[in-house]
Amino acid sequence: MAIAAVFRTCPDTGLKVHSHAENLIKANAVVAVIFLAVGGFFGLLVALTRWPAVHLLPADAFYLVLTAHGANVLLFWILFFEVAVLYFASAILLNSRLAMPKVAWGSFVLMIIGAVIANVAVLQGESSVMFTSYPPLKAVPHFYLGLILFAVGMLGAVLVFFATLVIAKDEKTYEGSVPLVTFGAITAAIIAVFTLASGAVILIPTWLWSMDLISEVDPIIYKVIWWGFGHSSQQVNVAVQVAIWYAIAAMVLGAKPLSEKVSRAAFLLYIVFLQLASAHHLLVEPGISSNWKVFNTSYAFYLAVLGSMIHGMSIPGAIEAAQRRRGLTQGIFEWLRKAPWDNPAFSGMFLSLILFGFLGGITGVVMGTEQINLIIHNTMYVPGHFHATVVAGTTLAFMAITYLLIPLIFRRELVFKRLAKWQPYLFGIGAAGISLFMMGAGTLGVPRRHWDITFTDAPLTVEMPGTAFLMMGLNGVFAILAAIGGLAYIVVVVGSVFFGKHRDEAVAKANPVIFDGGEAVTQYGSEGTIRIPGTIVLVAIFFTSFVLYYFVNWKYLSEVWPLR
Amino acid sequence: MAIHPPADRIWWNEKLTAPEVIWISVAFVWGLIMFFAMIYWHAVGDQNLSNEAYKISPEVFAERTEAMVEKYKVREEGDTGIPVVRPPAGSDIYMLGRLWEWWPILELEKGQQYRLHLSSMDWQHGFSLQPANINLQIHAGYEMVITITPSETGEYSVVCNEYCGIGHHTMVGRIYVVDKKK
Ligand code: HEM
Numbered sequence: 063m064a065i066a067a068v069f070r071t072c073p074d075t076g077l078k079v080h081s082h083a084e085n086l087i088k089a090n091a092v093v094a095v096i097f098l099a100v101g102g103f104f105g106l107l108v109a110l111t112r113w114p115a116v117h118l119l120p121a122d123a124f125y126l127v128l129t130a131h132g133a134n135v136l137l138f139w140i141l142f143f144e145v146a147v148l149y150f151a152s153a154i155l156l157n158s159r160l161a162m163p164k165v166a167w168g169s170f171v172l173m174i175i176g177a178v179i180a181n182v183a184v185l186q187g188e189s190s191v192m193f194t195s196y197p198p199l200k201a202v203p204h205f206y207l208g209l210i211l212f213a214v215g216m217l218g219a220v221l222v223f224f225a226t227l228v229i230a231k232d233e234k235t236y237e238g239s240v241p242l243v244t245f246g247a248i249t250a251a252i253i254a255v256f257t258l259a260s261g262a263v264i265l266i267p268t269w270l271w272s273m274d275l276i277s278e279v280d281p282i283i284y285k286v287i288w289w290g291f292g293h294s295s296q297q298v299n300v301a302v303q304v305a306i307w308y309a310i311a312a313m314v315l316g317a318k319p320l321s322e323k324v325s326r327a328a329f330l331l332y333i334v335f336l337q338l339a340s341a342h343h344l345l346v347e348p349g350i351s352s353n354w355k356v357f358n359t360s361y362a363f364y365l366a367v368l369g370s371m372i373h374g375m376s377i378p379g380a381i382e383a384a385q386r387r388r389g390l391t392q393g394i395f396e397w398l399r400k401a402p403w404d405n406p407a408f409s410g411m412f413l414s415l416i417l418f419g420f421l422g423g424i425t426g427v428v429m430g431t432e433q434i435n436l437i438i439h440n441t442m443y444v445p446g447h448f449h450a451t452v453v454a455g456t457t458l459a460f461m462a463i464t465y466l467l468i469p470l471i472f473r474r475e476l477v478f479k480r481l482a483k484w485q486p487y488l489f490g491i492g493a494a495g496i497s498l499f500m501m502g503a504g505t506l507g508v509p510r511r512h513w514d515i516t517f518t519d520a521p522l523t524v525e526m527p528g529t530a531f532l533m534m535g536l537n538g539v540f541a542i543l544a545a546i547g548g549l550a551y552i553v554v555v556v557g558s559v560f561f562g563k564h565r566d567e568a569v570a571k572a573n574p575v576i577f578d579g580g581e582a583v584t585q586y587g588s589e590g591t592i593r594i595p596g597t598i599v600l601v602a603i604f605f606t607s608f609v610l611y612y613f614v615n616w617k618y619l620s621e622v623w624p625l626r
Numbered sequence: 627m628a629i630h631p632p633a634d635r636i637w638w639n640e641k642l643t644a645p646e647v648i649w650i651s652v653a654f655v656w657g658l659i660m661f662f663a664m665i666y667w668h669a670v671g672d673q674n675l676s677n678e679a680y681k682i683s684p685e686v687f688a689e690r691t692e693a694m695v696e697k698y699k700v701r702e703e704g705d706t707g708i709p710v711v712r713p714p715a716g717s718d719i720y721m722l723g724r725l726w727e728w729w730p731i732l733e734l735e736k737g738q739q740y741r742l743h744l745s746s747m748d749w750q751h752g753f754s755l756q757p758a759n760i761n762l763q764i765h766a767g768y769e770m771v772i773t774i775t776p777s778e779t780g781e782y783s784v785v786c787n788e789y790c791g792i793g794h795h796t797m798v799g800r801i802y803v804v805d806k807k808k
C-alpha cells in the first residue's frame with residue numbers, strides 16, 4: 063500500500079511510533095469512550111428503575127434502555143477499546159508500522175456505522191429484544207444489520223493486527239519473541255476471529271429471518287451459536303485485560319513476569335478451550351445432554367480457569383518481586399502498602415485484578431457448575447456476576463491503561479490529577495457494590511431484566527422478601543457511585559485529550575511515565591532468589607474463599623426441592 | 627519487562643520456582659475436583675436436571691394441559707378465573723408458559739413425586755419457582771420433563787425470568803404445596 067509511513071520517536075520508550083497507528087489508537091479509544099458515556103448513562107437509568115423506591119422509567123422505556131445499555135457498553139465500548147489495544151500491542155510495542163492503514167480506517171468507519179445503525183434501531187423502539195436478541199423475539203432488520211456491520215468491521219481490525227505482526231517479523235523490528243503483552247493480544251485476536259465468525263454465522267440468518275426470508279430460527283441452536291460469540295468474546299476481554307495488567311505492572315513498576323513460560327502457557331490455555339463456553343448459558347435448557355453440559359461448562363477440566371488462576375499469581379508475584387528488588391522488603395506486605403496507590407493506572411489495575419478474581423472469577427465458576435446453575439439462572443445473580451467481570455474487571459482495566467495512553471499516545475498531561483487519583487476507587491467501589499448487591503438479590507430470587515418486582519400489574523400476588531428490596535435499593539446507591547466514577551473518568555479523559563498540556567520532550571523528561579528503575583528490577587526473573595511471600599498469602603486467601611464459596615453453594619443447592 | 631521481548635531469548639527453558647509449581651498443581655487438582663463434583667452429584671445428589679425433553683408442537687402441549695385441567699380441576703383462584711388443579715400424586719402434570727402467564731395453578735402434595743412437563747406456547751420464558759429458587763429455561767416446541775418432589779408446604783410463585791416482551795413483569799403463576807389428605 064502506497065501510504066508513506068511517518069514515524070516519531072517516543073521520548074518515554076525510544077520506540078518508533080507510526081502516525082497511522084497512533085491516530086487509529088486515538089480514534090478508536092475516543093469513540094470507545096463516547097459509547098461508554100452513552101451506555102453508562104443508560105446503565106444508571108436501568109439501575110434507578112430497578113431501585114424499587116425510585117422506579118424511574120416506565121416499563122417500555124426500561125426494556126428499551128436496558129437493550130441499549132447492554133449493546134453500547136458490552137459490545138461497542140469494549141470492542142472499540144480493544145481495537146485500540148490491539149494496535150498498541152502490535153504496531154507500538156513491536157516498534158513497527160501498522161499494516162494496511164486504509165483497511166484499518168475502513169474498519170473503523172464500518173464499526174461506527176454498524177454501532178449507530180443498531181442504536182437507531184433500538185431507540186426507534188421496535189427492537190427492545192435485549193442485546194442477546196433471542197428468537198422468536200424479533201427486532202427490526204436493521205438492528206441485526208448494524209450488529210453484522212459492526213462485527214465485520216471488527217474482523218477487519220483484527221486482520222490489520224495480524225498483518226502488522228507479519229510485517230514486524232519480516233522487517234525485523236524487534237528481536238526474539240514478541241513481548242508478553244503482545245502475546246496476550248495475539249491470544250485475544252485469535253479468539254476474536256472465532257467469536258466474530260460465530261456472530262456472523264448466527265446473525266446473518268437471523269437478519270434474513272427478520273425480513274421474512276427464512277421462516278424459522280431454532281431458538282436453542284441460536285443460543286448455542288450466539289453464545290459462541292457472546293461468551294467467547296468475554297474470553298477476548300479476559301485476555302486483553304490480563305495483557306493490560308501485565309502492561310501496567312511493567313510500565314508503572316518495571317515488573318517482569320515471574321516466568322515468561324508460565325504466563326504464555328496460561329494464555330495458550332485460553333485459546334485451546336475457548337470454544338466451549340457457550341454451555342454456561344445453556345445449563346438449564348431442555349434437550350441438551352448433561353454430558354455435553356458438564357464437559358463444556360468446565361472447559362474440559364477447568365483448564366481455561368486454570369489459566370486465569372495462573373495469571374492471578376504471576377501478576378501480583380511480578381509486582382511483589384519488582385517492589386522487593388527496589389528494597390521494599392519489610393514484612394509480608396510492605397511492597398503492597400507502599401505501592402503507588404495514588405497513580406490511577408496502578409490503583410485501577412490492582413483493583414481490577416482483585417475484584418475480577420474475587421468477585422467475578424469465583425462466582426463465574428460457581429454459577430457455571432451444571433447443577434448449581436439451577437438456583438442462579440436468569441436471576442439478578444447473573445448481571446451481578448458479569449458486572450464484576452466486565453465492569454469491575456475489564457472496564458476498570460481499560461480505564462487504568464487510559465491513564466498511560468494519554469501521555470504516551472495522545473501526548474498530553476493529565477488534567478484534574480486529584481480527580482484522576484480518586485477515579486479508580488470511586489468506580490471500583492461502585493462497580494463492586496452493584497455486583498455484590500445484584501448477586502445478593504439474585505440469591506433471593508429476584509429475576510433479571512425485570513421492570514417490577516412488586517408485581518403490581520400481575521394477576522396473582524407475588525411476594526419477594528424484604529431483603530430483596532433492600533438489595534435492589536443498595537444496588538441503586540452503588541450505581542450512583544459507579545456513575546460518578548464513570549463520569550470522573552470521562553471528564554479526565556476529555557479534559558486531558560483536548561486541554562491537557564502538550565507533552566513535548568522536555569515535559570516527558572521531567573515527568574516520565576514509564577518506570578526507569580534500571581536493570582535491577584527488570585532483570586529479575588524466576589531463577590532469582592527473591593521470595594514472594596505476600597503473593598503466596600494473597601493466593602492462599604483467594605483459594606480458601608473460592609473453595610468455601612463453592613461448597614456453600616452446593617449446600618444451598620442440596621436444600622431445594624429434589625428434582626431429576 | 628512484559629512490554630519488551632523477553633530478555634532471555636530461550637525463555638521456554640526457564641526453571642519454575644516452587645511457588646509456581648505448587649500453585650499450578652493445586653489449581654489443576656482443584657479443577658479436577660470441580661469437574662468430578664458435577665459427575666458425583668449426578669450419581670448421588672438429589673438435584674439434577676433430567677435430560678428428558680421432546681419436540682412438541684404448542685397445540686399438542688396445550689391440549690394435554692387442558693385435558694389435565696379438565697380432569698383434575700378443584701376450584702378457581704379467587705375471581706381470576708384461573709383453574710387450580712390437583713392431580714394425583716405420582717402423575718404427569720403440566721404447566722404451560724404463554725404471553726403472559728404460567729397456566730394453570732397446580733396443587734401438589736408435600737413429599738410426593740410428580741412428573742412436571744413444561745413448555746411454551748410462544749416465546750422463551752423463564753420458569754422461576756420462588757422462594758425455592760429453581761430456575762429453568764422454557765422454549766416453544768420443546769417439552770421439558772422433570773420429576774419434582776415438593777419438600778415444604780406453602781404457596782409458591784412461578785415468576786418469568788426470561789424477558790418475553792412488554793408484559794414480562796406481569797407473567798406469574800402459582801404452585802400450592804399442601805399436606806397429604808388424611
Ligand atoms: C454506571 C455503571 C453501570 C451501572 C450502574 C450498571 C447497571 C446495570 C443494571 C442495573 C443492569 C440491569 C440488570 C437487569 O435488570 O437485568 C445492567 C445490565 C447490564 N450491564 Fe450494566 N451497569 C453499568 C455499567 C456497565 C458496563 C461498563 C458494562 C459492560 C462493560 C455493563 C454491561 C451490562 C450488560 C451486558 C447488561 C445486561 C443487559 C441485558 O440483560 O440485556 N454495564 N447494568
Ligand SMILES: [Cu+2]
Nearest residue numbers: 751786790797
Ligand atoms: Cu415469560
Ligand SMILES: [Cu+2]
Nearest residue numbers: 786788790794
Ligand atoms: Cu418473561
